[in-house]
Amino acid sequence: MFQQMPMVKIDGMKLVQTRAILNYIASKYNLYRKDIKERALIDMYTEGIADLGEMILPLTKNRYFPAFEKISESNGQDYLVGNKLSWADIHLVELLYYMDELDSSLIFSFPLLKALKTRISNLPTVKKFLQPGSPRKSLMDEKSLEEARKIFRF
Structure with a gap:
């Protein structure tokens, strides 16, 4: 189109x-809920995650990860919005995998984000998708990673 x-x-x-x-x-x-308030939270979090994905890494670690860690801590639930998986959770975990490929130490000091990543990664369909030989491909190879490091000077 x-x-x-x-x-x-x-x-x-x-x-x-x-x-x-x-x-x-x-x-x-x-994964988008029917309750308008929960839907608004999911929209807000996914937009924040989209912003996070576009940020340079030092800003990412210092601004957004603490915000999502605080959200996870304050709601006391298993997921960002209540105790039910939403696409905000999936979107955030996708970004956490991406950041982990760039620098595995980035989420080291965010235990609730690590726990969310583990919880979602252990869901049967996600676990199957993450297995070797699945359609999932690494976001960056070593050559691309080195090029990104030069560009962003990290």
Whole structure:
């Protein structure tokens, strides 16, 4: 449609635009909730996670990780919004994996984020997806990582 990627074929449709794809999948699999207040929190957290993904690493560690750690601590639940998985949790864990590939020490001082990553990684479908030979591919190889380190001077 917009001559771009990613493009997903699902339920007889061709969807483009990452957020449109994620919104559709989250709604389809009840990861977006029906309660308007919970939905607002999920939107707020996913937008924060999207911002986090666009930040330079030192700002990421010092600004956003503490915020998500505090959210996890203050709500006393297993997930960011209540005790039910949402796409905000999945989005955050995806970013945690990405950051872990860049520098595994980045989330060292955030035990609740590490626990969230472990909890979601142990869900049967996620665990299967993370296994060697699955469709998941590493985000960066050594050459790309070195290039990023030079660009961002870390």
